[in-house]
Amino acid sequence: MIIKFRLDGRDVSVEVEPNELLLNVLRDKLGVKAPKYSCGIGECGACTVLLDGEPVLSCLTLAVDANGREVTTASGIKGEEAEMLMKAFAEEGAVQCGFCTPGMFVMSYALLHEKKRPTEEEIREYLRGNLCRCTGYVNIVRGIEKVVEMGGKK
Numbered sequence: 001m002i003i004k005f006r007l008d009g010r011d012v013s014v015e016v017e018p019n020e021l022l023l024n025v026l027r028d029k030l031g032v033k034a035p036k037y038s039c040g041i042g043e044c045g046a047c048t049v050l051l052d053g054e055p056v057l058s059c060l061t062l063a064v065d066a067n068g069r070e071v072t073t074a075s076g077i078k079g080e081e082a083e084m085l086m087k088a089f090a091e092e093g094a095v096q097c098g099f100c101t102p103g104m105f106v107m108s109y110a111l112l113h114e115k116k117r118p119t120e121e122e123i124r125e126y127l128r129g130n131l132c133r134c135t136g137y138v139n140i141v142r143g144i145e146k147v148v149e150m151g152g153k154k
């Protein structure tokens with residue numbers, strides 16, 4: 001079947017199988033490489049995207065579920081708050097690797113939309129599904145805290 005949706009601010013249409021996963025369609029059919037294929041079983045968060053503004057694991061989401069909706073990947077997150085977050089991530093050394101960062105970024109952005117002033121504990125809890133296998137979470141938490149200190153979402 002053919003599905004249509006908004007992807008990072010543009011309209012797309014693509015032919016998919018009923019059992020095809022959103023992650024594979026984004027990466028292999030639509031050429032959007034920000035969400036990463038890592039564990040493929042919902043354990044790591046590297047494939048996180050926003051579906052109508054809510055974070056979902058695209059490796060566990062059927063592509064047909066995106067029909068008529070809005071999908072935003074790390075590449076499509078724009079605006080003042082996203083810029084603050086990018087700057088804070090860069091300054092705090094939170095951009096650690098290309099694998100986990102897109103998912104971490106999407107989740108951090110979603111958190112700051114849900115909660116203006118999350119505590120360190122709340123940040124760690126919110127990011128618990130996003131795994132880093134090598135470096136750790138200190139700089140990422142600091143990056144989010146920096147946005148909070150700067151005033152967060154206006």
Ligand code: FES
Pocket residue numbers: 036037038039040041042043044045046047048057058059060
């Ligand atoms: S690739 Fe989706 S959670 Fe790991």
Ligand code: FES
Pocket residue numbers: 096097098099100101131132133134135136
């Ligand atoms: S997995 Fe990306 S920095 Fe550890």
